[in-house]
Amino acid sequence: MKIIPAARAIRFEQLEPGDLFLFVEHGTFALKAKQKNAGARNEMAVLGPNFLDGGGPFLLGWQATTVLSFGKYLSILLPSDPSAWSGVPGNPSQVSLAVGEQKKFIRVNGGSSPNHYVPCLVDIETGEILERQSPGHIIYTNVWEIAAVSSSHPPRTILKYPLPQGR
Numbered sequence: 001m002k003i004i005p006a007a008r009a010i011r012f013e014q015l016e017p018g019d020l021f022l023f024v025e026h027g028t029f030a031l032k033a034k035q036k037n038a039g040a041r042n043e044m045a046v047l048g049p050n051f052l053d054g055g056g057p058f059l060l061g062w063q064a065t066t067v068l069s070f071g072k073y074l075s076i077l078l079p080s081d082p083s084a085w086s087g088v089p090g091n092p093s094q095v096s097l098a099v100g101e102q103k104k105f106i107r108v109n110g111g112s113s114p115n116h117y118v119p120c121l122v123d124i125e126t127g128e129i130l131e132r133q134s135p136g137h138i139i140y141t142n143v144w145e146i147a148a149v150s151s152s153h154p155p156r157t158i159l160k161y162p163l164p165q166g167r
Helices: none
Strands: 008-011 020-023 028-033 043-048 058-060 066-071 075-077 097-099 104-109 119-123 129-131 139-141 144-150 153-161
Antiparallel strands (some): 020 066, 043 058, 097 104, 104 119
């Protein structure tokens, strides 16, 4: 029996950097990110809809928990409306996708609180965290979605931005 989208229960520490998962205990989606410093534990980029009072997407430290993993074999659906794109990042409370020449990033707060905002980009494929640095030419959008796309099934949206009002 095929499950769409493919998912499995797994411990957070067993995820690969770049894996999308549901942090069930807090009712939010996240992406596993690599540690910022050598010797530290891996982190997660919290994507919503629940930001755990963080005010927007942010980095959260290692968690000893079981999660529902969707892996990394998902598709990002981009907007075709020209007004959905900008050369500068928008409001930090929004989940922005940064599209570069060869890589895609999610913009998050890498600071210790919503009041101490440290701009970071998390590489969607590798989970690498770029803190206060630009990977070259990038353009931003906060209108996008993550979906499971298959030739035998219609796209199945997992997470869509902007998030619905009230979340």
